[in-house]
Amino acid sequence: MTLNGWLQVALFCVLLTLLVKPLGGYMTRVFAGERTLLSPILRPLERGLYRLSGVDDTREQHWVVYAVAMLVFSFAGFVVLYALQRFQAVLPFNPQHLDAVSPDLAFNTSVSFVTNTNWQSYTPETTLSYLVEMAGLTVHNFLSAATGIALALALIRGFTRRSAKTVGNFWVDMTRCTLYVLLPVCIVVALAMVWQGVPQNLSAYTDVATLEGGKQLIAQGPVASQEAIKMLGTNGGGFFNANSAHPFENPTALTNLIQMLLIFSIGGALTNVFGRMAGDQRQGWAIFAVMGLLFLAGTAVVYWSEAAGNPLLAHLPLDHLAGNMEGKDVRFGIANSALFSTITTDASCGAINSMLDSLTPLAGMIPMINIMLGEIIFGGVGSGLYGMLLFVIVAMFVAGLMVGRTPEYLGKKLEAKEVKMAMLAILILPLSILGFTALAVVIQPGVSALSNAGPHGFSEALYAYVSATGNNGSAFAGLSANTPFWNSTLGIAMFIGRFLMIVPMLAIAGSLAAKKIVPTSAGTFPTDGGLFVGLVIGVILITGGLTFLPAIALGPVTEHLSMLAGTTF
Amino acid sequence: MLNQIRPAIVMIVCMTILTGLVYPLAIAGIAQAIFPYQANGSLIHRDGKIVGSALIGQNFGGETYFHPRPSATTDTDPNDATKTIAAPYNAANSGGSNLGPTSKALVDRIGADAAKLAAENPGVPVPMDLVTTSASGLDPDISPAAALFQVPRIARARHMPEEAVAQLVRAHVTGRLAGLIGEPHVNVLELNLALDSAGHS
Numbered sequence: 001m002t003l004n005g006w007l008q009v010a011l012f013c014v015l016l017t018l019l020v021k022p023l024g025g026y027m028t029r030v031f032a033g034e035r036t037l038l039s040p041i042l043r044p045l046e047r048g049l050y051r052l053s054g055v056d057d058t059r060e061q062h063w064v065v066y067a068v069a070m071l072v073f074s075f076a077g078f079v080v081l082y083a084l085q086r087f088q089a090v091l092p093f094n095p096q097h098l099d100a101v102s103p104d105l106a107f108n109t110s111v112s113f114v115t116n117t118n119w120q121s122y123t124p125e126t127t128l129s130y131l132v133e134m135a136g137l138t139v140h141n142f143l144s145a146a147t148g149i150a151l152a153l154a155l156i157r158g159f160t161r162r163s164a165k166t167v168g169n170f171w172v173d174m175t176r177c178t179l180y181v182l183l184p185v186c187i188v189v190a191l192a193m194v195w196q197g198v199p200q201n202l203s204a205y206t207d208v209a210t211l212e213g214g215k216q217l218i219a220q221g222p223v224a225s226q227e228a229i230k231m232l233g234t235n236g237g238g239f240f241n242a243n244s245a246h247p248f249e250n251p252t253a254l255t256n257l258i259q260m261l262l263i264f265s266i267g268g269a270l271t272n273v274f275g276r277m278a279g280d281q282r283q284g285w286a287i288f289a290v291m292g293l294l295f296l297a298g299t300a301v302v303y304w305s306e307a308a309g310n311p312l313l314a315h316l317p318l319d320h321l322a323g324n325m326e327g328k329d330v331r332f333g334i335a336n337s338a339l340f341s342t343i344t345t346d347a348s349c350g351a352i353n354s355m356l357d358s359l360t361p362l363a364g365m366i367p368m369i370n371i372m373l374g375e376i377i378f379g380g381v382g383s384g385l386y387g388m389l390l391f392v393i394v395a396m397f398v399a400g401l402m403v404g405r406t407p408e409y410l411g412k413k414l415e416a417k418e419v420k421m422a423m424l425a426i427l428i429l430p431l432s433i434l435g436f437t438a439l440a441v442v443i444q445p446g447v448s449a450l451s452n453a454g455p456h457g458f459s460e461a462l463y464a465y466v467s468a469t470g471n472n473g474s475a476f477a478g479l480s481a482n483t484p485f486w487n488s489t490l491g492i493a494m495f496i497g498r499f500l501m502i503v504p505m506l507a508i509a510g511s512l513a514a515k516k517i518v519p520t521s522a523g524t525f526p527t528d529g530g531l532f533v534g535l536v537i538g539v540i541l542i543t544g545g546l547t548f549l550p551a552i553a554l555g556p557v558t559e560h561l562s563m564l565a566g567t568t569f
Numbered sequence: 570m571l572n573q574i575r576p577a578i579v580m581i582v583c584m585t586i587l588t589g590l591v592y593p594l595a596i597a598g599i600a601q602a603i604f605p606y607q608a609n610g611s612l613i614h615r616d617g618k619i620v621g622s623a624l625i626g627q628n629f630g631g632e633t634y635f636h637p638r639p640s641a642t643t644d645t646d647p648n649d650a651t652k653t654i655a656a657p658y659n660a661a662n663s664g665g666s667n668l669g670p671t672s673k674a675l676v677d678r679i680g681a682d683a684a685k686l687a688a689e690n691p692g693v694p695v696p697m698d699l700v701t702t703s704a705s706g707l708d709p710d711i712s713p714a715a716a717l718f719q720v721p722r723i724a725r726a727r728h729m730p731e732e733a734v735a736q737l738v739r740a741h742v743t744g745r746l747a748g749l750i751g752e753p754h755v756n757v758l759e760l761n762l763a764l765d766s767a768g769h770s
Contacts, residue, residue: 008750053579069573076577080585125661135589142588143581171576178584183592190596191604197624199610200593200600205661206610208619210627211634211761218622218660220610224600225593242663245704247624248610253751309697310670316683319714322697326675327665329703330638330710333752337704355665355704364669456669478667559671568673 001307005335009299012260012339013292019265020288024272030180031153031173031273033057042179049175060166063510066154067503069170070147074114074499077140081110084136085128094129095204101127108487113137115498116144116380118230118237118350118473119490121482125219125240130202137237138226142186145233145266146177148382151502152270155386158509159410160277162517167509181266182232189228189258197251198224223248231262234380236350236473244340244353245329256336256353263349267291267378270385278410282528287388289533294377294540295346298366303338305363312563324363327355338363345370348380350473357452357460357476361563364476365556368463371470373544374429380471386505388536392527393422393508395539399525409527411517418511421504430547432469432496436489437462437551445485451478454569455562459555464490469497613758621758626709628658629761632726635711635719637757638698639682641666642706658707665704690718710754713742723764737763 029036050057061069085101088094101109105122112119113136122128128137150173157167194200200222208216223239227249230237244250244259268288275284307323314320323334332340337354344351345367356367370377376388392409397419400407407414440446440461450457460476467474468490475481481490526532562569600608611623621627626637642664644656656662668675682700696715716738724731741760745751 004745004749011749049580049583052583053576055576065573069576072573072577073580076581080581123662123664125663134593135585138593139585139589143584171580175580178588183588186592187596191599194596194600194604194607197607197611200597200608201610202597203609206612206619206622208612208621208627208660211620211758211765212629212631214628216621216625216627216658216660218610218612218625219663222593222597224608225596229588240663240705242665242705242707245665246663247626247705247707247709251611251624253746257750312670312676313679316680317687317695318679318683318700319694319696322712324670325697325701326668326670326679327702327704329705329708330698330712330754331708331751336751353704355667357667357669358665358675358704360670451667452669452672454671456671459669476667476669477664478669559669563671568671568676 001303002335005303005307008335009303009339012257013296015261016264016268019261020268020272023265023269024276024284027181027269028273028276030176033176036180038180038184046175046179050171053171055169055171057169057172060169062165063154063167063506063513066167066170067506070151070502071499073143073170073174074147077143078110078114081113081136081140082106084132085109088129088132091129091131093131093134093202095202096129098127098129104484104487105482108491111491111494112473113140113235113237114144115471115494116148116233116235116348116383117468117471117494117498118235119468119475119494120237120241120473121487121490123241124238130221133226133239134222138229141226141229141233141235141237142178142182143174145182145229145235145381146174148380149177149181149266149270150174150382151506152382152385154506155389155509156274156277158512159389159412160279161513163515164513167506167513182229185232186225186228189232189262190224192258193224193227193255196255197248198227198255199248200224219248228262230351231259231349232266234263234267234347234349236344238351244351245355247329250353253331253336256332256340259351260340260343263343263347263351264378266381267347267384270382274385280528283410286528286532287385287392290536291377291388293533293537294373295342298346298370298377299339299342302342302359302363302366303335305360306334306338308360310360310563312566312568324358324360327358329353341367342370344474345472346375346377346379348375348383348471348473350467352474355477356463356474357478361556361560364459365552367474368459368466368552368556369544369548371466371472372429372433372548373540374426375470375472376540383471390422390425390505391540391543392536393418394426394543395536396525396527398539399535405523408518408524411520412512412515413518418508421508425501425504426543428496428500429469432493433462433465434551436465436493440465440489445483449480449483449486451480452569455555455558456569459559462551462555465493468493471497613762615762620762623756623759624709625660626658626703626707627758629757632722634761634764635716635723635757636699638708638711639700639702640706640708641702660707663705663707665706666702686718689722693718709756709758711757713738713753713755716741716755716760727764729767733767734764737767
């Protein structure tokens with residue numbers, strides 16, 4: 001570890017914290033329907049969309065209707081994306097004449113992008129046309145992100161309204177988020193990316209005669225437009241196979257910094273939106289503190305472990321101060337790779353700028369744990385906040401048990417229904433992760449896809465279901481996941497991780513919205529201080545630990561001990 | 570339920586047009602107008618031919634050029650489409666080795682490469698990036714140490730004074746942005762192009 005490395009981490013933290021208030025303020029105004037700087041241009045477009053689709057933007061929805069609208073919209077998106085892939089051979093913008101995508105792969109990819117996962121079983125350069133990248137994947141990068149943010153808004157309204165029947169209008173929330181938040185930021189960022197070297201063209205791949213007389217075929221495409229929303233929407237699906245490690249996706253240290261900030265920007269700002277809507281910004285900052293502390297702890301472990309390098313190489317005449325450079329690009333080095341890997345798995349982004357599969361065991365364990373905890377450390381746009389609020393409900397329940405009082409949060413009494421629903425939403429993740437992993441490591445179609453032997457192979461399988469269920473999309477990428485078994489089970493895991501968590505969450509929103517607000521009294525547990533932050537962190541770590549420690553022991557921990565003992569596989 | 574179907578269909582169509590066609594094509598139009606070099610992949614021309622991209626690593630194996638890092642990219646086996654073969658710096662199929670730290674294949678490969686390089690420049694520790702594959706398999710850069718490590722070999726092969734080659738390397742080091750962000754690196758293709766033109770003069 002170097003001083004410069006830690007300074008880069010510190011710079012990132014400062015810039016992120018500076019973004020929270022202005023972006024949070026802007027988003028709060030947008031979602032309340034207030035006028036903003038962009039209203040003169042966007043308001044007519046917004047009205048036109050409502051008129052065409054028959055949406056009355058003044059009418060709000062009951063939580064059940066809100067959930068149905070979200071599900072129907074996601075299903076429509078799934079169908080369009082599946083069709084685009086199956087018909088890409090006869091559609092335009094396909095200069096490489098790529099064939100139709102196979103049914104199981106098209107299913108996997110459609111679920112993947114509609115659920116904001118962006119797991120990639122396919123190699124983009126050799127599989128998808130520019131049309132599918134633009135009108136398929138880029139679109140769902142916008143819409144799945146807007147959907148996640150809309151859902152978080154519904155839950156915030158549940159906490160902050162009194163005796164209300166409705167939690168907002170899904171169509172309005174989704175449209176405003178896309179038009180006023182995602183699109184303007186992406187236009188600016190995409191152009192900045194091009195300036196730094198990210199291509200944006202529709203040309204065929206370029207044939208190059210190399211200096212030594214060889215041939216090289218360089219993939220091209222409309223990369224920058226997808227890159228911007230891929231990070232801002234915490235989607236993470238790369239235009240190229242190597243994702244943000246590819247020099248065309250992430251050419252410089254500056255683009256790398258921008259990409260990392262984009263991943264956390266909306267997740268961070270939503271804590272502020274939450275605080276503002278609750279009428280007390282400190283409530284938002286308390287959540288931000290929980291997230292920030294867990295983030296720093298993870299970064300420290302990854303950075304330390306990667307800088308220490310691989311002890312199995314210690315006997316070789318190498319410059320060992322350089323750390324573990326396998327699977328990392330020189331322009332990012334150890335510090336920026338460690339930072340990026342932590343950020344992308346804290347959030348449900350899943351973009352990578354170094355290969356997670358080649359991380360040292362303890363460093364590779366952190367991304368896994370980040371996702372296992374529910375991606376609540378800033379998290380996916382929207383999903384991070386509603387995931388975190390589920391843990392807050394459980395934490396308040398635990399606090400209530402300790403002192404023998406009915407738990408409250410923001411003046412809402414948390415009763416049996418809310419706590420049950422929160423536990424249901426939280427427990428669905430381990431059911432899918434551990435269940436599918438157990439299946440995959442005992443049957444042939446599962447095991448045959450692993451590329452590493454020994455405990456690292458187990459980690460590959462575990463990571464795949466962790467990533468899919470958590471809607472992250474990053475991978476221990478040695479896994480050859482493009483087989484019918486893996487494509488379908490991972491597709492199901494992505495579906496479970498997204499929608500089976502959302503429905504109980506929206507039920508909580510509806511139930512909370514209907515409640516009265518209890519006035520604060522001397523017995524109210526203050527939810528904006530250090531004790532609250534510590535309690536929530538404790539509940540998160542204990543829940544995650546109880547659920548996943550055995551699996552982690554079989555994978556990264558065993559691998560770490562074998563590595564120290566000098567064993568290779 | 571039924572009255573949500575119309576908005577779902579209309580919204581998906583309109584949003585596809587807006588975010589899937591208007592947005593990327595508009596960005597492409599603007600980018601082609603104001604940043605044509607970058608928008609088309611930062612391609613480098615020499616004597617009227619495209620010799621590579623400034624951002625994409627290229628394979629060099631000869632004695633007279635600086636070598637890039639090992640690359641784990643693959644290609645389809647021309648004899649058997651179900652298999653893949655090693656194809657370093659295949660810029661149409663990026664990716665890393667994905668070998669974990671306890672992988673025997675990784676430890677053996679690094680051991681062999683380290684031994685070969687140590688023989689080439691005895692007594693100097695081999696820079697780590699010269700024996701490890703990058704995440705993209707297309708890393709255009711090596712560390713300044715990795716470039717300087719190769720100077721004696723290049724100087725011998727090109728009959729140039731070592732100091733002149735080292736000077737060229739130092740001139741091609743890109744430092745950290747604002748002295749803080751990123752890591753110092755040397756672009757291998759640009760360095761090799763400079764080496765060629767230095768040879769000509």
